[in-house]
Amino acid sequence: MDPRILQQLAPHGVLNAAIYTGNFLLVTGTNAEGGPAGVSPDMAQAIANKLGVKLVLKPFKNQGEAVDAAATGDCGIVLVGSDPARAERIDFAPAYVEIEATYMVPKESLLKTVAEVDSKGVRIAVFGVGAYGLWMDRNIKNAELIRADGLESSLQLFINEKLDALAGLKPGLITDLQKHPNYRILDGHFMTVQQAIATKKGNEEGFTFLKNFTENSKSSGFVAQLIAKHGVEGRLSVAPATP
Numbered sequence: 001m002d003p004r005i006l007q008q009l010a011p012h013g014v015l016n017a018a019i020y021t022g023n024f025l026l027v028t029g030t031n032a033e034g035g036p037a038g039v040s041p042d043m044a045q046a047i048a049n050k051l052g053v054k055l056v057l058k059p060f061k062n063q064g065e066a067v068d069a070a071a072t073g074d075c076g077i078v079l080v081g082s083d084p085a086r087a088e089r090i091d092f093a094p095a096y097v098e099i100e101a102t103y104m105v106p107k108e109s110l111l112k113t114v115a116e117v118d119s120k121g122v123r124i125a126v127f128g129v130g131a132y133g134l135w136m137d138r139n140i141k142n143a144e145l146i147r148a149d150g151l152e153s154s155l156q157l158f159i160n161e162k163l164d165a166l167a168g169l170k171p172g173l174i175t176d177l178q179k180h181p182n183y184r185i186l187d188g189h190f191m192t193v194q195q196a197i198a199t200k201k202g203n204e205e206g207f208t209f210l211k212n213f214t215e216n217s218k219s220s221g222f223v224a225q226l227i228a229k230h231g232v233e234g235r236l237s238v239a240p241a242t243p
Contacts, residue, residue, distance in 0.1 A: 001051060008206035009076035009199060010053040017044035018069040018078035021059045022151070025099060025171055026079070026195060028230045035059065039226045039236065040079040043096060043197065046222070047077065047213060063129060073200050077210065081131030082196040084138075091201055093210040095194035095239035096223050100170040101132035102189045107182055109164065114188045117165050118143045125158035126167040127151050131193045136167060139191075169193065171235035194239060215242060 009015060019036050021027045026040040035041070035057050048055035060066035063080050070078035071089040082092045103124070105111050117124065120142050126133045128147030136145055146163060148154035155176055158166035166173070166183075173185050197214060199206050217223050223238045 002205055002209075004205040005209045006051060006053070008203040009209070010048070010051050011076075013053045014056055015044070015048040015051060015053050015077065016056050016058055016069075016075040017041075017047070018058045018060055018066040018075040018080070019044065020063050020066045020078075020080045021061055022063070023081075023195070025169075025232050025236050026097075027059075028232065038230050039097065039223075039232065040195070042226050042229070043217070043223075044077065044079060046217070047197070047210070050213060063131075067198075070198055070200055076199060076206070078198050079195070080198065082194040082198070083131045083134045085134050086198075089201070090198040091203070091207045092196045092198040093207065093214045094242040095196045096214050096217060097195045097227070097236045098192040098239045099195065099236060100189035101135075101167065101191050101193055102170050102173065103165040103167055103186045104158070104173045104176065104183050105165050105186060107184050109184075111165065111186065114186050114190050117186070117190070122165060123161075123163045124165045124167055125154045125161070125163045127154045132167060132169065132191060135191050171232075211242075 019040055021036050026038050027036045028038040031037040036059050041057055045055050058075055066078050066080050067086050069075040082095055103117050111117055118140050122143040123146055124143050125146050126136055148157045197210050218238055227233055227236050
């Protein structure tokens with residue numbers, strides 16, 4: 001192992017990995033020590049194993065704080081949604097999984113397609129700092145975004161304010177629909193949230209290592225095995241290979 005990789009990602013023989021715990025598809029429970037368990041913690045463990053170092057998971061409920069931990073070098077890596085705004089501070093390897101983001105609307109809504117939602121007069125409830133919320137900030141041109149500070153609060157905002165649409169990850173919206181049957185989910189998606197591993201800018205050797213590790217994990221079937229292991233088939237997809 002190139003000593004520069006170890007120095008950049010796991011100084012002193014320890015890989016500190018920032019894990020965002022708010023994504024219920026990637027962190028599906030807790031381990032025997034009470035730490036996060038799921039696809040993303042297992043990816044971090046596989047990286048530590050490849051490096052031959054100890055893993056310390058650093059859980060964060062806020063994605064911005066998780067990004068900060070990697071950007072400052074407090075953590076060697078962070079596992080979080082890839083986004084251009086975040087990429088100004090950290091370097092993202094290619095995505096290892098992706099999740100469809102779409103809309104929930106009232107059953108009687110005249111909105112039939114994802115494209116129709118971005119129209120004048122349409123009000124969309126959205127968790128503003130999620131990866132799909134950041135995407136919407138850049139790409140929604142006509143509809144009005146009504147931002148909430150959490151997933152549950154965006155749902156309540158949508159219902160209580162009688163908004164036209166709720167933006168969210170499709171698996172989460174399916175769960176919401178089971179509790180609120182007077183709504184429906186639009187077919188298709190407006191984007192896919194790319195979940196990736198990132199490190200501090202300037203960690204060139206470490207970044208190349210993470211890119212190669214990610215592509216090998218996808219092509220070997222390892223990511224698919226983790227999806228099956230944690231019971232999230234059909235809700236998480238292995239990201240396409242990077243050309």
